[in-house]
Amino acid sequence: MPKRSQGVSLSFLMLDSSRGTGPLHRRLYERLREAILSGTLAPRSRLPSTRTLARELGFSRGTVEEAFAQLDAEGFLERRVGSGSLVALPEHARAPRSAPARGGAPRARGDGLSRRGRRMAGDVLPAEARDVRPFTPCLPALELFPAKAWARAVARQARALVPERMLYGEPEGFRPLREAIAAHLGPARGVRCDWRQVLVFSSTQQALDLTARLLLDEGDGVWLEEPGYLGARVAFESAGARLHPVPVDARGLQVDTGRTRAPRARLAYVTPSHQYPLGVTMSLPRRLALLEHARASGMWVLEDDYDSEFRYATRPLAAIQGMDAAGRVLYAGTFNKVMFPSLRLAFLVVPPGLVESFTAARASTEGHPPTLPQAAMADFMDSGHYVTHLRHMRQVYSERRDALLDALRREGNPSLRPGAAEAGMHVTAFLASGCEDLALVERTDARRLGARRLSPLYLGRKREQGLVLGFSGASPAGLRTAVRELVPLLS
Known part of the structure; x- marks a missing residue:
């Protein structure tokens, strides 16, 4: 007479062999494992023999045997010759069915997070565009991108993928790209830097986040343009900074207002060449006033030059960074708005005294950016395609x-x-x-x-x-x- 389970209903194990994904024995194993973990099959309850269960479920005995063997190997079943199979998982090892006690797994968004974690989770940026819409801000003319020239650059670098380039890259970024960026920024944006000051990131947002971590302590003051870029607000709020909105008028950031409201602020975030979102340009007297206050107070200035190469009435204005004699300005730029958003390449030019610290922090966070797209971008710039594309756009x-x-x-x-x-x-x-x-x-x-x-x-x-x-x-x-x-x- 075949052995039966002791009062255990196995109706939940019924599977349609013609539906679902994966081998049948794997699906049976997963059903039994979940039943044991959830308590549906209580500890020490006896299961039918593989022969009996195969007959009841309409499976081959080999299918059931494979599932039982896996459960036995993982410690979920205890199999004895002549006694059938017992659930081996003890009561205290089962997954809890009720809400966890304090200190256990999070029950809702924000539970168990640090203060910084709660700030990061609470500040949600608007979703980036995943389709082309006519009024989407800062979306390039993708249909006019020189895709063939870019494909050739990618192909050349892929063919040159020697073992040395397949190892871990430099945390600062691929040296030829950093050299190309520095060579471009001098004549195009008036930025004064050596290639060693250039660090490569996937986005400006990533550069803002690392800057906030390295330069701001909890409670430090930050000047933010009012209105201003939401991504900067999120980065500095997440770092625990105290944000001070500084109004923007037709001549840009009102530096005198910033000095009055927060004279000891640790950092100022500005978009001086093309303010986001108002589109105004910071006047020369205010640029000089900002640099003088940064020099006198020890404040850092983070200049975000996100799209100012596209200037229509006159030549693009020189960056504030090129006027900084005290080494207080960090300069951020991106290729994602000039080229295409999924490229994920941006950069940050830091003062010489910060290079070593930023490099170490870059290594401890992401390690290094991917080498192949950097190499292709350096090739694209060295071949003259980047400047030609800029001029056309x-x-x-x-x-x-x-x-x-x-x-x-x-x-x-x-x-x-x-x-x-x-x-x-x-x-x-x-x-x-x-x-x-x-x-x-x-x-x-x-x-x-x-x-x-x-x-x-x-x-x-x-x-x-x-x-x-x-x-x-x-x-x-x-x-x-x-x-x-x-x-x-x-x-």
Whole structure:
């Protein structure tokens, strides 16, 4: 007479051999393992023999035998000849069915995290665009990217992938790329640096995060442009900094206001050549005032030069870093907005006295950036394709900016007033009093227009309402169509 399980119902083991993924014996093993861990099969309960269970489930005996053998090897079953198989997992080793006690596994978002962890988890940046929408800010003209030239650069470097390049790379980045970056920044941006001061990152955000970790202690003050880039706010808040919003007007950051509000701030984050999101340029007197305050107070200045190579009325303005004689400015830039977003290459130029510390910290966080895309980027720059692409895109984006501004003027809706548009890849348009950008962006999202809200970019209580409208990623015709779809949503 075959042995039966002692009061144990095995109906939950019924599997359809024609459905599911993976071998049948593996799926049976997983069902039994989960039942033991959850307590559905109690400790010391007896299971049927493999012959009996195979007959009841309609499986081959070999299938059941393989599942039992794996459970036995892992200590879930105790198998005895002539006595069948017993659940071997003791009560205290089972997965708990109730909520964990204090100090156990987290029950909800934020439980068990450090203070820094809670800040990081609580500050969520808007999702990056994963499709092309006409008003997405800072999206390159992907359809015009010289893909063939880039593919040739990648192929050349892939063919040159000798064993030495397959080892761990330098934490600062691939030397030929760092040399190419330094050589480009001098004449193009007025940056004064040696290639040894250049560190390669996957994004500006990563560079901001490492800078915050290295230069800020809990409670240190930081000047933030008001309104300003949300990613910078997240990086410095996560580091436990005390944020001080400093207003931006037509001449850029109000340095005197910053000195009054937080004279002992440890760091100032600025986008002086093309302020995000307002698009204004910091005047020369204010640049000099910022550098003088940094020298006198020991404050660091982090200059984010994210898209200022695209300037349309005049040549691109020189960076603040090139005017810094005291070694207080860190300069951040990115290829992801000039080339394409999935490239994931950015850089940070640090003062000579910080190179060793930043290199050590870079090694202890990510180790080193991937070598192959860096090598391809260095090849692309050395071959002259990068400068040619920049020059072409400057002309294309100028035409697209004009098309957007012309369309906004032609529609003539007084509820939407464009701001500064001398440079960059976006225009901020202010809404008339009484209009709210939250409801408006919800409507534009339904039309897949890609506009961003202005109001969340303010840290203080006074918040302007408006839209951040990108123009670089859509054709002139596409922008005109998008404006015609946008304007009726304003009413």
